[in-house]
Amino acid sequence: MNDAAPMPISLKVVIGFFLLSLAFDGYTAVSGEATTVTWIRLAVGVGIIVGLLRGSESVRAIVRAFAVLGMLAGAVNVIRIVPYIDTAPSSLVVLGLAAACFALFAAMLTFWVLGREDVEMWMARRSFGPV
DSSP, rough: OOOOOOOOOOHHHHHHHHHHHHHHHHHHTTTTTOOOOHHHHHHHHHHHHHHHHHHHHHHHHHHHHHHHHHHHHHHHHHHHGGGGGSSHHHHHHHHHHHHHHHHHHHHHHHHHTTHHHHHHHHHHHHHOOOO
16 A cells, blocks of 8 residues: 655646756767767756655755746846847747746756645655654
């Protein structure tokens, strides 16, 4: 009988974002355009996913800290695109703003989800077993 609590849906969404990033990096590696940074991103992505699935508190804290940096970078990227609204082709501006806003949203969602009590409890139960 399996008495383990199911993984919170919000954590599944965050892991889905990491899997999407891993898929993009994997495609880059398979297409032959990979650099050393791509291989490092692949290794770090796999480590993050495994750490979150195992319930590692240190991985949760590290990812949450990097989500703050991601929010700052996303906000800076949105601000950097604003001056080009009048001069650049509108399709490029829309694409750039969409990408920057998506990155900002993903970082905010990651920070929020990894700070939720149900996610913390699920990870603690996963890491330490039933209490």
